[in-house]
Every structure is written in C-alpha cells, then in structure tokens.
Amino acid sequence: MSREDFGEEGARPFAFFRAGARAEPGVANKPILVLEDVYKYFRVDQPTLRGVNLTVERGEFVFVTGPSGAGKSTLLQLIYRKHTVDDGRILFSGRDIARLTERSIPYLRRNLGIVFQDFKIIGHWTVFENVAIALEILSMPRRLVRARVAEALERVGLSGRGDALTDTLSGGEQQRVAVARAIVTEPALILADEPTGNLDPHLAIDVLTLFEEINATGTTVLFATHDHSLIAKRDHRLVSIDEGRVVESRRGLTTWAGGLHSVGG
Amino acid sequence: MSREDFGEEGARPFAFFRAGARAEPGVANKPILVLEDVYKYFRVDQPTLRGVNLTVERGEFVFVTGPSGAGKSTLLQLIYRKHTVDDGRILFSGRDIARLTERSIPYLRRNLGIVFQDFKIIGHWTVFENVAIALEILSMPRRLVRARVAEALERVGLSGRGDALTDTLSGGEQQRVAVARAIVTEPALILADEPTGNLDPHLAIDVLTLFEEINATGTTVLFATHDHSLIAKRDHRLVSIDEGRVVESRRGLTTWAGGLHSVGG
Amino acid sequence: MDLKAAVTRARRGLREERGLYLVAVSSLAVAFLCLAGVLLATQNLSTMAARWGQSGRVSVYLAGDASPDDVTKLEGLLRGLPDVARVEHVTSAQARADFLEHADVGAALGQLPPEAFPASLEVTLAPSATAQRVDAIAGRVKSFAAVTDVETYRGWFDQLDTLVSAGRVAAIVLAALVALCVLAVIGNTIRLAVARRRQEIEVMKLCGATDGFVRGPLVLEGTFQGFVAAVIAILVLMVGFLALKDPINATVAALIGVRVAFLSSWMVVAVIVGGAVIGAAGSALSVRRYLDV
Amino acid sequence: MDLKAAVTRARRGLREERGLYLVAVSSLAVAFLCLAGVLLATQNLSTMAARWGQSGRVSVYLAGDASPDDVTKLEGLLRGLPDVARVEHVTSAQARADFLEHADVGAALGQLPPEAFPASLEVTLAPSATAQRVDAIAGRVKSFAAVTDVETYRGWFDQLDTLVSAGRVAAIVLAALVALCVLAVIGNTIRLAVARRRQEIEVMKLCGATDGFVRGPLVLEGTFQGFVAAVIAILVLMVGFLALKDPINATVAALIGVRVAFLSSWMVVAVIVGGAVIGAAGSALSVRRYLDV
Ligand SMILES: Nc1ncnc2c1ncn2[C@@H]1O[C@H](COP(=O)(O)OP(=O)(O)OP(=O)(O)O)[C@@H](O)[C@H]1O
C-alpha cells in the first residue's frame, strides 16, 4: 500500500500548519523552511541557483533581494513547487517538498500565501471573486468568506471596490488585490514576490507595514524586493541572491552598509 | 468622398513624424502634445481625469507621477487612443486624436513607443520576435530588423537572450523586453508606463539613462513612475496627477521639494 | 469535493460567459441533432426493412381435382408449422378475379376460363422464417398429391435481401461518419470552453486547489451544456418530425405499408443522458492538460 | 498588405502551434468529409432517380385484326413524336412467351392460346416526357382503329414519382443538416484558433499594426487549413469510395441498373476551393471581434 493510499491523511501532510493551529509541540521548534544546498539549472551550462543554503525560523521576516534575473522568483517558485530542485533539498516544516506526491501539493500551497510577481489575478473576475477564491478552495462557508474578504480588501486600501472587474483597475490596485488574496487565508508562510513594484512610496510602506503586522501574529514572511528604500527603512533580516548563492547581508539594520553593490561584491 | 477614401494618404496623417524625418518646417514648431481640459469618466460620479491641461514640447523629457490609481496610465492610454476623452481634446502634433478614423489609429501609434505597465509581451514568442514585431509592422526588411533588434536588446542588457522564450524570463527581464520593443522603432514620442517597476536600482538607472540618451536625439519622452529615488536623481520636468488634475511640480531639480505628499497637498 | 460550492462556481461561470455558453450549447445541439436525426432515420428504415422482410409468402398450387378434405388437411398441417403466420385458401374463381383485377393486360384475357387459374393456398410466413425453413416447407408440401406446384418467390426475396442489407451498410457508414463529426464538434467545443479557463485553472492550482476542486465546476458545466444541447436537439427533431410526418406517411411510408415513428422514449432518454455524459467526459478530458501547474 | 511578410508570419504560426494546427485541420477534414460524402451520395442517388424516371413507357395494344400496314404506319407516327425514345413491336406469340416466363403462375396457364395475349407496340419514352404529354399521346393513339387499348401505367408512375421526390426531399434535408453541422465545426475550430491569438492581436494593434497586417497571416492560415482539410477529405472519401464501390455496384446499383460514380472533377475542385474559401472567410470573420483595440 503506497503512501497515496492513506487517503485524506496521506495527502495532507501540512494540514496542521495553518497559522492559528500550532498545537503540535515537536513541530513548533523546527525551522519552518530549510534550503540545503539547492541547485536549479534552467540551462545546463549556467545554473540559476548554485548551492543555496538558507534557514528561516518560524515567525521571521526576511527580505530577499538581488539584481534582476538573480533567481529571487525562482527561489520562491521552488518553495511552492512550481519547479522542483535539481539538487539539494527544501524542507518545509521538516518535510522534503521534493518528495510530495502530486496529490499533496495543494495541501502544501494552502499553507502559503503567495503574491506573484505578475499578480496572476483573473481580469474578468471581480475583485471580490479574485480574493474569495483562496477561501473557497478551503471550503469556507460563504458568510465567513464575505467577512474575511471585506477585511482583507480594507487592509490593502480597496474597501468598496469588491464589485469592480479586476481588468478595470490600475496597476497598483491590481497588485493590492494580489496582496489581499495572499493574506486572506492567514497562511503560515507568506511568499511575496515584488509586492510593491507598482505601488507609490506611501502605499509601498503601507503594504510593508501590513505584512509586518501579519508577521507579528506569528506568520513567517519572505519578502522579495528591489526597493532599497523599503529595505533601508526596516530592521529585518536581509538575504541577497548573487551569482546563484545566498549572501546573508545583515541580521539587524546596523550591520547593513546600504546599496546592493556593497553587498554583492 | 469621405476622408477615409483618400487611400494611403488619408489614413496616414502622422506618417511624417517618424523621429528621423522632421523636414516639414511648420510642424517642428508646434508642441508635440497638447491636452486641453481633458476629462475621462470611468464612473459617472467620479471622473478619473477632471480637466487636465498639459503641453509637451518636442524633445522634452517629462516625469509623470501620482499615487496609485491617480490616472497616470489612463492619461497615457488616452494618448495612444486605447480610450477616448469624454471631454476636452488631445492634440498630437496639432491634430486632434479624438477625430482620427479607425483606419488612422495605427499610423498614430507608429509614432509612439509604448512601454505598457503590464508589459504586453507574448509569452510563447521568443525575445527576438517580441521586439521584432514592432519593426515588422513597419514592413522593414528582415536584415535591418535583425540588426536593429540586436542593438535594442543590447541597450537593455539582454544581448544574447534573443532566442529565449519570453515566458522563461524573470520579471525584470520581461520588462526590459518591453522597453526594447518601445525604443526599437525610434519613435517620435515614448510613453513609458512604470518601465522600471520590476528592475533593481542599478538597472532602473540604466533604463532611465537609456531613455535620456534617446531623448537627446530629439525624441520626446513621457515617463510615468512611482519611483521617487529616480525622480529625485534627475533634473527633468515633473508633472503630478492628483485628484484628476495635473500639477506642474517643477521645471528644474531645485524647485522640487521631495516626496509626493508635499506636491499633492 | 464540495458539490454545492462546485455548483455555485459553475453558475458563476454561466453568468460570466453567456456568449461562450450560447456558442457551445448551439454547436453541441447541432451535433446532437445530427446524431438523433440519423438515429431516427435508421430506426424508421430498419422498421421498414423488417416489414419488407416479414412479407415472406409461399403459394401452394392445388391440383384441379384435389378433394376438399385433402385441402383442409393440408391447410391444417401448414397452420401447425411454427414459421407459418396465416394460410388462405384461394379458389380458381378468386384467382381469376384477382389476376384480372391486378394484371391489367387488356380485355382479351377476360375470356380465360377459371380453370386456367389453379386454386392455391396462400401461406404468409412468420418473420422468423429463414430461407432454409421455407425450402424445407416447400419440399414437404410438394410431396402431397393435392399439390401441383409450390412457388417460394425465392429470387425476389434474394434481391430484396440484398437491397435491405446494402441499405443497412449504407446507414451504418453514414451513422459512423456523423458520429465522428459529432465527436469532433463536441471535442472542439468543450476544448474551446476549457481553454478559456486556462488562466483560472492555473491560479486556482497555485492557490492550493485540488484537481477535483478545479474539475468539479467544469465537469458540471460540461454536463449541463451537453444536457441542454441534447434536449434542444430532441425538441428540434420532434418539431421537424411532426412537420414532415404527414407528407412522408402519405408517400413513402404508404407504399411500403409502414407509418414513420418518432424515437422511442428510451431512445430519447438515452440521447439526453448520452449528451450529459459526453459533456462531462469531454470536460474532464479537456481539463486534464491544464491541471499540471 | 505585404504578402510575403504575411506568409512568413503565417509559417511562424504553423511552426509554433503544430498541435493546434493538427486539431484544426483534422476537425475541418472531418467536416469536409461529411459534406463531400453527402454530395457523393446525393449525386449518385439523383443519377439513380433520373434513371428510374427515364423508364417511362406506354403499351399500345393492337387489335387482333389490325393490318401490318396500319401497325407500321402507327409505329412510324410514334417514332416521329419528340417524347418517344424507342418503339418495339411485340407480337402475340412474343407476349405469351414473355408472360409465361415472368409471371410464374404455374403450368396451368401454359395452355393459354397466343390469342389470349394481344400484340402490342411497346413505346419507351424520352426522359423529357411529362405526364400530360403521355396522356396526350395516349389520347391520340386510342383513336386509331388498329388500337384496342392503351396502357400508360399512370398509377405506377405516380407512385414512383412520389417516391423519387420524397427521396429528394430527404436528401436535401439531410444535406442541409450536414451543412449546418459542418459550418458549426468550421466556425468553432477557426474561432478557437483565432482566440488563441487574441493576445498577439492586441499587442500588434497597440504597436500600430493595421487590421490588414493582423488579418493577413490569420486568413492565410485559415485558407491553408481549409485547403489541406478539403484535400484530406477528398482523399479519404476516394479511398472509401474505392473500397465500397464494388459491393455497391454488385448489389443496389445492379438492381437499378446504374453504376455508382465518384464526384466529378469539377465537383472535387469545388470542394477544395470551397474549403480554402471557407477557411479564409471564417478566419476573417473570427478575427474581426478582436481587432477593436
Ligand atoms: N522556466 C524557466 N526556464 C528557463 N529559464 C528560466 C525560467 N525561469 C527563470 N529562468 C531564468 O532564470 C533566471 C532567474 O529568474 P528569476 O525569475 O528567478 O529572477 P528574479 O531574481 O526574480 O529577477 P527579477 O527581479 O527580474 O524578477 C533568469 O535569467 C531567467 O531567465
């Protein structure tokens, strides 16, 4: 009898990691995310990631930065199993995500809140529907869905826009819909890929603050961004991807010298 | 006989505005772009633009800024006739673009180089094809197309990536493909909508510098951006959109106080 | 999979893309109409063929001097055979009258005496009668003294048989062609409908939706479209049938002696259920290739 | 519009989306196969119908005492009529032999004297002969002294006429149904192919492409797909025809006296050209709704 045949239990290795439900004592001590010597080759001659080692503790807030094409998005994609690692392994709450069966992947992703760099929102759906889908996937009752979507939209500054078609929104508004969808499920880990690229500085700070508030409730946040003014304003751990490797730039605001060039060199 | 029946001539009111061909003396003196009291209502109760007045001289470089949802993209979309004005008029080289026939719109757009906020590149085409299409539309011979595409890709830092499928590029790389497509035709007017949102600070400066170089050859540039660090670094004219109106913030670096809030208030 | 949620989302799809639904349902309806039409035609043709096939008969000519007893005995014997449906005694006089009435060969023959027309037993065979059985009957009957000759119309029946079976082959070939065409329409229509959802499928999968969650509403939509299309097809076919029924009955059918009939109710149910099943299966198959995100 | 550039871009499309091309071409081929098949069937059926229609004839029964001169004169007169194709003189003896051979009514009739069977002129009519003309001929001929009776087989022909025209109606209804189905397949297939290009069309239009520039390669693709599909359909139909020709000729066709024939070459050309035109028109129509950017 294979692992897949254990039914619901076998297919849901991560069901107990929803943010509000961390009763199991052994799990709470483990780091939520461990990358061990991760390689990813898109072209054989030129790996995008070559030996990434990174440990993220439960409840951390981590900035991920690096030049364009460095592999920030690739790193996040490996975590949500859009791609699989070519070498090394990634442990999410102690489990190797490379060894998940096809049927288990949805249950991994339900523990994640992802803001995609290209938003991945459905233009011909309303704002409400785009956010609500994340909760509908969890089979949440409609009344609860309405309440939580409204709350999430308010947090990103889009309250009252729920009925608008997403196609008719401005770039920044669309990006905030993507953010709302990522936070509405109260996931254990948020993977935010450039979530402020289309926002003005005020809103960018607002969204960053929003993620920090969520982080304060125990959610782990990986925040990939180019925006050095954001990074400089906050005292979070910062990892840079450069030449396919991860460089720990600082653990506190004081140890970081500033611009990216001083880090990568 | 209607205007449309004049054949090629009637349909091409802008054919003589290509960057390299400004022989006509009367035209060179006129401002390239005039917005007179432009209104745009997406919702009846709440106009996005309410009385925008703006004159852009030939060869100017103009930053357009404003909070998310202010109407920056809408302004640019009115210029390339994705939408039409609800009131007022927009003159491109002295011609009212609201009065263009359907058949003339392509000839208006051939004078424009547009970087779309959502890139609008074709994921299943190669990088080369995405850039080359702009020249193929102009019926340029293949050899010339190859040479000019290669040059444009080099200018945005993507030389050698021409054969990659655009889907496989990183966000910033895709954005640079969009920039390359906008500049490859050497248009008279560049409309860049947030062209550096997915680029790291280094590359953002590089792309800005690229637009400035092109501007130096006589091309007019409208550069919509949120990135205040970019705006602050350069001494270009800056217009802010706030509450649906345009505020001239500065004509030179010295007159601008800094953050957006000091402008909009 | 939560059925109620799937229904909700399927209805949302209906509301959003009414145009696409119309295209899909109308295409499917045309396809089912073709299929049901061919079914209807085949069914009626095979009824006619069966009817033709049933008209097997044998004429047993009786000797002029056959005693009524012998004839009655022979008649009883024939009636007792399993393959015989009906036996009718035609006397010489009746035969002469029949001949003159039908043969249309001018007045000269009217002068023929009744003796020129032998009396006969006209045997109508049951539909189950095969050529061998008929030959066996003919052989047995011929040995009776009262019988001068037995006519089995074998040549005519052989010809008719070929005709009917050729018609059957043609109908099968035609039906197969139409079925192929119908499947192509259905496949393409559903693939089109699902391809439009490609992006939604990707997003849902990336947000942690199971394959079942994604498939659910699409399969429901496919089922619904197939069902509605099949119902429309049946209704249109029924209207067409009612319009054409009388002229057809008045001409072709009257010649052959059969009235055209609409599809039997279980056939109607089969078409409708088949439509729903094809819609569901088509959707489930089409969606598979987009699930790998 | 620059044709060469359009061809280049159409070929790029072919290279990029081979799978889509295969789907489209195969669907179109099935559709055209149906259409061409119905054409083929209709053509052969109408040949058969025409052949049946031609078998119009009239029997002119001659008085036993008619002089050979009168008969020859009547024969000549009939031959001179425009509606008459052939006239054959059947003597009493021949008529008796024919009757005995065909009528299969037992030995008793063999004793009938030749006089029971009147001599006749068997007139075969030209295909152009209408019922009115036949009646007119019959009326004129009846007034001759040598003629006892004229048989126009009117009842039989009326029945045959109804049969043939009912068959024609059925064929037309069927052909219309198939054409509808074919158009639905073609429309959906091409719409699917064009919808996949929606984003490309938007981008090209925003970069200043004229409608012609966008439409060009898509119309070329549609033309090519339609052309290839029609050629495939014709080839498949031809294979099927060659395979079924002999059995059909041996059975149905032999009964009616016609051999089945393939589509005429101009018909083949029409199907292929029609395929290309439908492909082009379908693409041009489908692309229209995406051009408004
Ligand atoms: N599916 C893929 N196939 C091939 N190459 C890929 C694929 N995905 C990413 N790459 C390549 O890997 C490199 C890293 O891409 P990635 O998207 O991770 O960069 P990034 O750090 O997110 O950059 P950006 O800041 O521009 O978004 C890029 O050069 C990209 O071309």
Ligand SMILES: Nc1ncnc2c1ncn2[C@@H]1O[C@H](COP(=O)(O)OP(=O)(O)OP(=O)(O)O)[C@@H](O)[C@H]1O
């Ligand atoms: N087609 C449309 N239909 C309805 N509303 C629209 C449409 N396009 C834009 N809007 C609305 O108009 C407002 C301005 O949009 P616009 O895209 O111009 O903003 P923007 O300044 O570009 O913002 P951002 O910096 O976020 O891109 C937004 O509130 C948006 O919702």
Ligand SMILES: [Mg+2]
């Ligand atoms: Mg990225």
Ligand SMILES: [Mg+2]
């Ligand atoms: Mg915008």
